[in-house]
Amino acid sequence: MKAVLVIGLLLMLTGFYGLMTRRNMIKMVLSVAITEVGLQMVMITAGFIRGGTAPILTEDITELASFVDPVPQALVLTAIVIGVAVNALMLAFIIRMYGKRGSLDVRDYTDSKW
Amino acid sequence: MVTPIYIFIIALGIAFLLPLLERAKKGAAETVFLAALSGIALISWHWLFSLLTGRCEIGEIFTAGFRPPFSINLRVGMEEAVFTSAINLATLAGAVYLIRELSGRGTKSMMLYLLFVMGMNGMVLTRDIFNLFVFMEITGIASYALVALRLDTKGLTAGFKYAIAGSLASIFMLLGIIVIYMITGTLNIDSIASRMVSFSGTAAAGFVAPAVFMLVFAFMIEMKQFPANGWALDVYDSAAPGISAMISAGSAGAALFAIYKILPIAGEGWYMAAAITGSVTFVAANLIGLKQERAGRLLGYSSIGQMGLLLTVVSLGLKGSLPSWQLIAVGLFINHLLAKAGLFWLTGITGEDRIRNWGVIARRPFLLMMMGLFMAALSGFPPFPAFWSKWTLVMSMFSGGMKVWVVFILLGSLFEVAYLFRWFGYAVRGGVEDGESGDIVKGTPEKTAVIFFGAALLTAVAYYMMGKMIDNSTLMLMPLVGAAGLLLFERFDPRVRGIVSLAAVLYYGYMIIPGLSGMPLFFNSFFLGGGAIMLLATLHRRTASRGFYPMLLLMIGSLSALALSSTSLQFFYAWELMTFSSYILVLRGKKAMKPALLYMVFSAAGAYLVMAGFASAGGTVFGGAGDGIAGMSGSLQMLPFILLAAGFLVKVAGMGLHVWAPGAYAEAEDDSSAIISSILSKAGVLGFVFLFIKAGTAFTGSTYLYSTIGWIGAITAFFGALYAAMQEDAKKLLAWSSIGQVGYMILGLAAMNQIGWVAALYHSVSHFMFKGLLFLAVAGVVYRTGTRNMYEMGGLIKRMPMSFISVMIGIIALSGVPPLTGFGGKWLLYNALIERGWYLQAALAFFSSTVAFLYCFRLVHAIFLGQAKPAFRKIKEAPRSLIAAQYILIMAIMMFSMKPSILIKPIMGIVGERFDTLLTWQANTLYSPFGYWNGFAVMMVVCALFAILLVILLLISPKPQKVKQFNIVFAAERPETPETTHYAWKFFTPYERAFSGILKPAATRFWNAVGEWAEAVAAMSRHIYSGNTGAYVVQIFIFGILLFILSRGGLS
Amino acid sequence: MMEVLKQAGYSLATLMVVMNYGLLLVGLVTIIVARVHGRIGPPIWQPYINILKTLSMRTALSHGIMFYLGPVFRIVGGIGLLFFMPVVYGSSWMQNFSFAGDVILVVYFVFFGMLGMALGAAESGHPYSAIGIMRGLAQNTAAELPFALALMALAAQHQTLSITDIVAAQQGGIAHWNMITNPVATLAGMLAFFGMMMHSPFDVHLAPQEIPIGPPTEFHSSYLALMQTNRSIFHAAKLILFMNLFFGGATSIFVMVVKTFALLMVVVFAGVVFPRYRVEQSIRWFIRIPLAVGILAVVISAWK
Amino acid sequence: MKDTIDKIRSMFDGGDADEKREDLVFVTVPATQVVDCLGYLRDRAGYRHLVMISAVDYIERGVFQLTYLLHSYEKQNDIGIRADIGRDDASMDSIHRLWAAAQVYQRELREMFGIDFPGSPRVDEPMLLEGWEGIPPMRRDFDTKKYSEETFFPREGRKTADPATHMAEKNYASEEQVKRSVKDLVRGRRKRKGNDG
Amino acid sequence: MSDEIKKVNGIDEGFDEISEYFCDARPSPVSPSANRIVRNFQNWAQANSIFILGFGTGCGAIELRPLFTARYDVSRYGLFPRPTPRQSSLFIIGGYASIKTMKRIIRSYEQIQNPKFVMGLGSCTVNGGMYWDSYNTINRLDHYIPVDVYVAGCMPRPESLIAGFDRLKELIMEGKAEGANTYAENFDWYKNNQKKIIKNWNMPEYNW
Secondary structure, three states, rough: HHHHHHHHHHHHHHHHHHHHHHOOOHHHHHHHHHHHHHHHHHHHOOOOOOEEEEOOOOOOOHHHHOOOOHHHHHHHHHHHHHHHHHHHHHHHHHHHHOOOOOOOOHOOOOOOOO | OOOOOOOOHHHHHHHHHHHHHHHOOOOOOHHHHHHHHHHHHHHHHHHHHHHHHOOOOOOEEHHOOOOOOOEEEEEEEEHHHHHHHHHHHHHHHHHHHHHHHHHOOOOOHHHHHHHHHHHHHHHHOEEEHHHHHHHHHHHHHHHHHHHHHHHHHHHHHHHHHHHHHHHHHHHHHHHHHHHHHHHHHOOEEHHHHHHHOOOOOOHHHHHHHHHHHHHHHHHHOOOOOOOOOOOHHHHHHHHOOHHHHHHHHHHHHHHHHHHHHHHHOOHHHHHHHHHHHHHHHHHHHHHHOOOOOOOHHHHHHHHHHHHHHHHHHHHHHHHOOOOOOOHHHHHEEEEEEEEHHHHHHHHHOOOEEEHHHHHHHOOHHHHHHHHHHHHHHHHOOOHHHHHHHHHHHHHHHOOOOHHHHHHHHHHHHHHHHHHHHHHHHHHHHHOOOOOOOOOOOOOOHHHHHHHHHHHHHHHHHHHHHHHHHHHOOOHHHHHHHHHHHHOOOOOHHHHHHHHHHHHHHHHHHHHHHHHOHHHHHHHHHHHHHHHHHHHHHHHOOOOOOHHHHHHHHHHHHHHHHHHOOHHHHHHHHHHHHHHHHHHHHHHHHOOOOHHHHHHHHHHHHHHHHHHHHHHHHHOOOOOOOOOOOOOOOOOOOHHHHHHHHHHHHHHHHOOOOOOHHHHHHOOOOOHHHHHHHHHHHHHHHHHHHHHHHHHHHOOOOOOHHHHHHHHHHHHHHHHHHHHOOOEEEEEHHHHHHHHHHHHHHHHHHHHOOOHHHHHHHHHHHHHHHHHHHHHHHHHHHHHHOOOOOOHOOOOOOOOHHHHHHHHHHHHHHOOOOOOOHHHHHHHHHHHHHHHHOOOOHHHHHHHHHHHHHHHHHHHEEEEEEEEOOHOOOOOOOOOOHHHHHHHHHHHHHHHHHHOOOOHHHHHHHHHHHOOOOEEEEOOOOOOOOEEEOOOHHHHHHHHHHHHHHHHHHHHOOOOEEEEOOOOOEOOOOOOOOHHHHHOOOOOOOHHHHHHHOOOOOHHHHHHHHHHHHHHHHHHHHHHHHHOOOHHHEEEEEEEEHHHHHHHHHHHH | OOHHHHHHHHHHHHHHHHHHHHHHHHHHHHHHHHHHHHOOOOOOOOOEEEEEEHHHHEEEEEOOHHHHHHHHHHHHHHHHHHHOOOOOOOOOOOOHHHHEEEEEHHHHHHHHHHHHHHHHHHHHOOOOHHHHHHHHHHHHHHHHHHHHHHHHHHHHHHOOOHHHHHHHHOOOOOOOOOHHOHHHHHHHHHHHHHHHHHHOOOOOOOOOOOOOOHHHHHOHHHHHHHHHHHHHHHHHHHHHHHHHHHHOOOHHHHHHHHHHHHHHHHHHHHHOOOOOOOOHHHHHHHHHHHHHHHHHHHHHHHHH | OOHHHHHHHOOOOOOOEEEEOOOOEEEEEOHHHHHHHHHHHHHOOOEEEEEEEEEEEEEEOOEEEEEEEEEEEEEEEEEEEEEEEEEEOOOOOOOOOOOOOHHHHHHHHHHHHHHOOOOOOOOOOOOOOOOOOOOOOOOOOOOOOHHHHHHHHOOOOOOOOOOOHHHHHHHHHHHHHHHHHHHHHHHHHHHHHHHHO | HHHHHHHHHHOOOOOHHHHOOOOOOOOOOOOOOOOOHHHHHHHHHHOOOEEEEEEEEOOOOHHHHHHOOOOOOOOHHHHEEOOOOHHEEEEEOOOEEEHHHHHHHHHHHHHHOOOOEEEEOOHHHHHHHOOOOOOOOOHHHHHHOHHHHHEEOOOOHHHHHHHHHHHHHHHHHHHOHHHHHHHHOOHHHHHHHHHHHHHOOOOOOOOO
């Protein structure tokens, strides 16, 4: 669990690093995606109980406490959906932008500034 | 109560139905789309209405049938109702505005818009933190797409930036949420808040702080706090104005509401950090805005600034430092919502992004008026909500001991005023730069209607707030009602409007003056009577003069209200109203763009000082009404005294703070100049009168303060006169002269004895008469000759004898030469100063009054005497109405000169028993402890002598041959041209040389430097918004670090 | 009514005395200047002949109404200045209309004639007139600075602005004169006096060599007669003002003649010795030492 | 000096040098060469100062002789450039571009001799003879006495004497008297003789 | 006035400078007072207070200066220099007068008010003096303006001038110095003579 947490955090940092240093827009989106993956890993650990079961109500369940907390999982699901949507939208933007200007370098799109 | 679920149902349902509908019937989608929005809006209004009337309680709605924390709950309380109503109203209006654009893009855009609206509603309503996140993302995704709706590079880039920033925010938010969930085990905001408290001191507390930090950080990004807001600026800049309006007005409001919900979770320690962040953002955004040249981005800076201010208010309010903060926040928010949206919409209509080219809007007076209205609202002029909010804010901050905050907030507001009115100046006076003169702004009817609707709504809210906030609001409303009523006459001939205004002023005066006494009586009869005379003079106008009479009436009315005010708020209300109306009047001048801006900025700064003064005085009743004529109230201390005095000094253009005045007086339209210079300049005098009555002389440091003010008055008088003598421009000359003359009044008032006050008030009246006379006469001359340079005129006595007589009487009165009125003022003043023991000031004032001879002579010589120019050999006498007004003034001058007692006696009555009685009358002679003056005898002796000697000259002189202008002994030559023979240019060069040491315009240079520094800082700091998304990301992280440090400092 | 007429008659008598005295003074000054130059000079009654001569000119011309009225303004200024001052202290008939106002009225009235004359001269359209007026006004205003300070020093010293009271306070021998009791103020006043008398070296407004006599360039015939008459009255009136303010006033016509003559001599001798200042030079002169002296005077007087 | 003169003579077809003094030499060049020559002298030879331009009416030869006198500060000497131009429709190239001051001289020459300098500023404005008609007064064919008598109302009674005789009578009266008396004496003797005879 | 300035000032075609800027009235003779006593008194005043306007273009001007110095001091006789024609009564023409100068002389003379006297100083004013045959210098001043006294000489000494003043005073006292009236009466003759030599007139008939 700790490993997942650490990896998740590392992934997030990697994503941040990428976001700050990459100038290619697709790579920036990728960085966001990586961060999100890291985040999701972190989130999923939040509700995890070692040895717990999936939080599915079946008839032979006796002890509710051994459930892995279902809420973070729900959250993660939502987060993944939203993240994918945003990333898709960003990529769509990038495609349009590339079509207009033929460049993926974010520095070429500084028309509005100051 | 209608359950909020309907909002989501309507939004989502209609969103899915729209494509089908569109397929079924073309155009049906639009109708349904608008109907859906209306439905959503109606629901929220219904809540608001019910809650206001008390027909229902605050509602908690649980989804999925469980109580929280097991399910998501929504709450409809008062705050939620207000915010959703406002947001839905704005979005509905925005949808109407955008409808053509949206339908042009197909049903998809409408779907996005619906989602956008739903998301915002959800953000306001939900009480679940994760749900909040979801709604935020919905709003976010919808707005990313809406921003890029036009599919141009700019929009796409902005959408991309927005998405990146939004993703970062959501990442941090999720991280925060999950940690908080881990700790508290709940996602319900209310439960989190209550549970968080119990964690202090436990092991989990170590996680709390970072989690809260993440959460707040995320919301700060959403709130577009400085410096992590470059992307937001680009969004405002790049999106279609209608969309920007919605993002600025709606989603920002929703974000504000969200953070209002979040902050309590974060806990006490965060309030201060958030407040600091907010005010830093407010100041920084407005400062950087100074340098902005593009309308959309300018509004972006303003929006961000407003968000910062709101954040400050909310966090300080939550902290408990600001009583009645809800009112402040709601006022500011609604004001921002409507005004900002209105301005964005206007930007959309003009389609002009560079503010320099906004002259295009000037051809549509209606739109221009709307723009002015939104500007006034945004910069916090009465009666708009922001005015009341800012007032309450500053008052509460001062009473809460938060003086530094006040400084920052007022500074930021000042920057905002500066750039907004710079823009407005371009709109009114800028013209069109690129020569596309045929390009007339056309708004579609629905867009115009929406803007009008916004303005009307703003006015309605203003009216509502005004009724709540101010005592005696009917009286205070009179000027506005008058001006608004006059707007109805705009279609008529200017003369009709003038006569209506005149009648209005006279009627108003007839109604109120009989019931008055003391200072209000004096100033009201002065303002209204003077205003009537000046209105008479404006009747010569033949041009359209759009908006002139309403503004004039507003100014006169607000001056009257100023004199009638009995509370600080009333005073300040009238003061601001006067500032705004006179600003518009100044701006009407052809070259008035810069001077008007300078006037506005200085006036605003002065007004803020006054406001701070009132705040520091702490609810002291300020104003003239209700004050007896006996005694001083002595209820002010040093700090409020200094602040108020500084504010009034700006208004009277005291030396050092005068730089706005020459331009504003001179560049206004010719007849407005007369009004502004002769009447408006007395507003500051009135301020000082009230201030001194309130302050008395008993407080600590009063001696030094009064003598400082006295010295400033004397120095102002001196430099005013000196600079007047050096002007080439007739109106500039008179403007400087006015500055100097008001200096005498201040000097007289500051002497704080009976003679001084009588002198000041007497001089106010007589200055009104002769300066009005001079300005009107010069207005007539300028009207006929079309130039203001005196050396281009000359010899006009033959063509305009009536104006000449006016000017001659005017300058004799002005220079204080007996027997006309000016002398009385001087005599009283010197007596007052000697009584006070201010001999040096008296000598300086004396010297200044002799310097006044220089410009007096120059004025009459260069214009009327000397050589007539061929270009003007056929011009006519000034228009009749101008002459009529002048001769009314001349008659008044003559009357008061003949019998000074009919003016001085009432003034002595008004000054009353506040001071020891020093002046006594014996028959026609006025006695002071030092000397005496019999105006009547002087007049008689002079007149008799003049008559006798004239008869003698007529008897002894041979019949003179009338000769023409070149029949002069020109060293045996003949003059070549009148232009080279008329000695008028750089008339007092030797004087200038002799005084060159002190003639350096130090104040102008200083303020120029201040302005340049501010601009330089703005220009420098705005470069951080490089437009590079990567840099924005870095800035967001830097902001995070800063916020972290701040929160550490705040938490410890 | 009778009172007024009586007063008017008295004042007229005073005017006659002062006018003749002034004319003789002008003649005398011309002679003195001539003697300093080593010349004999005109007879002392030459000013009378000059006035008669200008009156006997047979034609005149007018540049306009203000041109015509200018000399009238000027002489009203001169006579008015005299009329608002007590000439001889204690005399019943030489008080003139001094009940109408105090020293501030008198000081401001100095400008009445100047302004009127300036208007008249300016209407002639002659550039030299305008230049002369500019110079005169500029220099006069500068001279007013030390004078105002001296006046304030006196006001501080005596706590009054009434000329009669100021004179009254100086009665009882030379030791009571302001010259003795307030020497610094007197010095400041006298320095200003040089400028106010517009005598050389402060006569740049006339400057016959560069701007043929400045403001009156266009005036002639009867206008000139009025102006010459005024010159004598105005000169005498200014002398009387200074005598009243600083030198104990006069208790009889004889004392007045002696004191004003002595005062005038100061200016005249300074004038024959020093060459003419340029405008900015004279202004600078006034705003240096005389200004400093004036401030010192006020400080000293207020200190008491 | 010598070199300069030689240069002028070789480069601008100059005539013989007329050496008045050690530091004053006149050279005659063709009228067409004058501007070039002056330009050379100003820029190359150091004669930067234009002293004057003058004209002489040689009515016998039918020419105006123009003289441009130049001075060199370095060499401390003067060179005069002479040029003859025809009297009829006299016209000369203007040198106001070389020396702005030349326009004054040219104006004067235009006024007094009627020599035109096309292009010279204000060359047609008279300095002295406002509204003059007829031949310019400095030309030798202009009869100034006649003009004066016709125009200026001469006062009767003016006696004009031959200066030589008048001065002799005025200043050397005694000698004259002696002479006359001697003459008279001689004559008288003759008379007497005659009488006698 | 150049065309350019005209355009700037919007002066129309028919703009006549002379009549626009100058008074065009003719002078008329003003007879002295009919009353003998008054007339004599006025003449006495005129004779004893003479303001001189010196017109010093010729070499004679240098002889005027010493008059005001300690050696000659004419102020003894009531003669004073005055810089403006308006206030002067004696006009001294200091030597030869060229045509151009004549224009200024006429202008200044006409600007002097009615009892006005002219003194021709030096032979040049009498008959042209050494410039008698010049194409540009007048010969007889009295053909252009009335002259009361000629002081001959080339140049006359200041003493001669004082003698001239004496003579002038006598003339004034006798009432014979009525040059102004002569001028007004024979205005056309004088103008004819003046215009004969002054080709570009460019000023009104009479300079008031």
